Amino acid sequence: MLEVEETLRRARAALVKAKVWDPEHRMLIVGPVQGGDKLDILGYSATKMGELNFDIYAIGSPTTLLEEYDFSTIVRMIATVKARLPPGKPVHLFGAGHPLILPFAVAMGVDFFDSASYVLYARDDRIILRDRTVRLNEIKVDRIPCNCPVCRKYSVKELMSTNKAERERLLAIHNLYVLWEEIQEIKARIKEGTLWEYLEEKAGGDARVKSALLALRKGLRALLKVIPDESGRVRALHITSLESLHRPEIIRHVERLLNNYEPPQGCIVVVLPGELLDRPYIRDPLIYWLIDQLISNDLLSKVHIIINNPSWVQYRMR
Ligand SMILES: [Zn+2]
Numbered sequence: 001m002l003e004v005e006e007t008l009r010r011a012r013a014a015l016v017k018a019k020v021w022d023p024e025h026r027m028l029i030v031g032p033v034q035g036g037d038k039l040d041i042l043g044y045s046a047t048k049m050g051e052l053n054f055d056i057y058a059i060g061s062p063t064t065l066l067e068e069y070d071f072s073t074i075v076r077m078i079a080t081v082k083a084r085l086p087p088g089k090p091v092h093l094f095g096a097g098h099p100l101i102l103p104f105a106v107a108m109g110v111d112f113f114d115s116a117s118y119v120l121y122a123r124d125d126r127i128i129l130r131d132r133t134v135r136l137n138e139i140k141v142d143r144i145p146c147n148c149p150v151c152r153k154y155s156v157k158e159l160m161s162t163n164k165a166e167r168e169r170l171l172a173i174h175n176l177y178v179l180w181e182e183i184q185e186i187k188a189r190i191k192e193g194t195l196w197e198y199l200e201e202k203a204g205g206d207a208r209v210k211s212a213l214l215a216l217r218k219g220l221r222a223l224l225k226v227i228p229d230e231s232g233r234v235r236a237l238h239i240t241s242l243e244s245l246h247r248p249e250i251i252r253h254v255e256r257l258l259n260n261y262e263p264p265q266g267c268i269v270v271v272l273p274g275e276l277l278d279r280p281y282i283r284d285p286l287i288y289w290l291i292d293q294l295i296s297n298d299l300l301s302k303v304h305i306i307i308n309n310p311s312w313v314q315y316r317m318r
Contacts, residue, residue, distance in 0.1 A: 001041055001044075003034060004034050004035065004041055004044065004045045004048075007032060007034055007045070008045075008048050008049070008052075011031055011032075011049065011052055011054075012052060014029070015029070015052060015053065015054070028055035028056055029054055029055050029056070030054060030055070030056045030057070030058050030092065031049045031052060031054030031056070031057050031058070032049070032057075032058050032060055033045045033046045033049050033057055033058065033059050033060060033081050033085075034060045035060065036060060036062075036077070037062075037065065037073050037076075037077060039076060039077065039080045042077060042080050042081060043080045043081075043084055046080065046081040046083075046084035046085055047084045049085070050084055050085040050086055050089075054089070055089070055090075056089065056090045056091070056092055056112070057081070057085050057089055057090070057091050057092070058091070058092040058093075058094055059077060059078060059081050059091065059092070059093050059094060059110075060094060062074045062077060062093070062094070062095055062096060063094070063095035063115075065077075066095060066096065066097070066098055066101065066117065069100075069208045070208070071100060071101050071104065071208050071209055071211065071212035072208070072211040072212045072214070072215040073215075074096070074101055074104075074105075074212070075104055075108070075212045075215040075216050075219070076215050076219065078093065078104075078105060078108045078110060079108060079215070079216070079219035079222065079223055080219075082108055082109050082110075082223055082226050082227065083219075083222045083223055083226060085226070087109075087225060087226040090111040090112065091109060091110050091111055091112070092110070092111065092112040092113070092114070093105050093110045093112070093113050094114060094115075095114070095115050095116075095117075096110075096113045096115055097113065097114075097115025097116070097117030097118060097179060098115075098117060098128065098133070099128065099129075099130045099131070099178060099179060099182035100131070100132075100202060100206065100208075100209050100212075101212070102179075102182050102183065102186060103182075103185075103186050103189070103195065103198055103199055103202060104199060104202075104209075104212055104213075104216060106186050106190070106195070107195050107196065107199060107216070107227065108216065108223060108227055109223075109226055109227045115179075117175070117179075118172050118175035118176040118179060119168075119172045119175075121133065121171070121175055122167075122168045122169075122170075122171035122172035122174075122175055123168050125137070125167070125171065126171075127139070127144060127171060127174065127175065128174075128175040128178045128179065129144075129145065129146065129178060130178060130181070130182060130185075131202065131205050131206065132205075132206070136156065136159060136160060136167075136171070137160070139156050141156070142155050142156060142157070143155055143156060144156060144159075144174065146174060146177075146178065148173070148174050148177035148178070148181075149173070149177070150170045150171075150173050150174045150177070151174060154170065159171070185198070186198075194238075196247045196248070196249070197238050199213055199216070200213065200244060217246040217247075220246065220247075220248060220251060221251065224248060224251065224252060224255075227248065229248070229252065237249060237250070263304045264304060266302065267301075267302055267303060267304045268302060268303050268304070269303075269304045269306060270303055270304070270305050270306070271306045271307075271308050272286075272287075272305065272306070272307050272308070273307075273308060273309075274307040274308055274309030275309055277307065277309075281307050287305075287307075290305070
């Protein structure tokens with residue numbers, strides 16, 4: 001806590017000096033948020049730093065957590081910080097250099113990353129793949145399952161027989177390539193509106209990633225105001241299990257419905273089960289008959305028909 005207070009004191013002093021040194025504000029200044037996995041201290045630091053007008057905020061280093069594949073703690077850290085920082089300010093995550101955590105961080109509104117993981121892993125003969133990390137000597141096939149320039153050129157045997165420094169260089173290129181590829185995938189998923197499905201895919205293959213997804217779901221409501229709203233991009237939700245219903249688009253939709261819906265004054269609300277009705281509902285014989293009856297009895301303006309279809313999410317939304 002003392003360190004946090006000291007950083008806050010220096011941060012305030014730095015902002016005053018920055019105004020003198022850089023009156024035209026040509027340099028962006030980063031406000032570090034400290035506390036690591038001590039979430040109460042982290043939250044305090046985020047609140048206090050957020051009150052100061054930094055250009056960018058950075059979350060202090062989860063490198064050791066990443067080394068231990070403790071993704072759920074990293075997710076809790078990001079959630080704690082994001083919920084307290086001003087929503088419009090960019091956020092940097094230090095030391096997040098693994099394809100398994102990057103899409104989670106992006107989904108929570110992290111904008112920048114930096115990491116030396118590609119070199120550190122290479123130094124240790126560890127190979128980053130999109131869905132896991134393996135050691136070179138654990139690969140039982142001729143080639144690393146990857147299409148990067150290194151893996152196209154060298155077999156596993158050739159890599160093993162290369163001297164240490166050269167092997168480190170080659171594996172670092174491979175690792176960096178995989179991270180770059182992951183970033184491209186995340187960008188594509190954002191554009192397609194399928195980032196959340198991507199998180200679920202990732203969680204399906206690794207228990208540690210699954211616990212990160214559960215941690216993200218738990219903290220989701222507090223984050224809705226500050227994480228990107230992708231509802232406009234989403235054209236279809238692919239719901240594979242009940243767990244899939246805990247995603248921002250659905251939570252937002254339900255909240256909007258609860259907050260915004262009010263039956264017109266003097267109307268009777270009729271809720272019909274929608275699973276067995278044809279779509280579009282207006283062409284379903286039952287609905288057609290019902291509306292016909294309401295019109296002929298001059299009741300159409302007095303009844304509000306709501307069709308409840310829990311399986312709506314399986315369909316393409318328009
Ligand atoms: Zn490769």
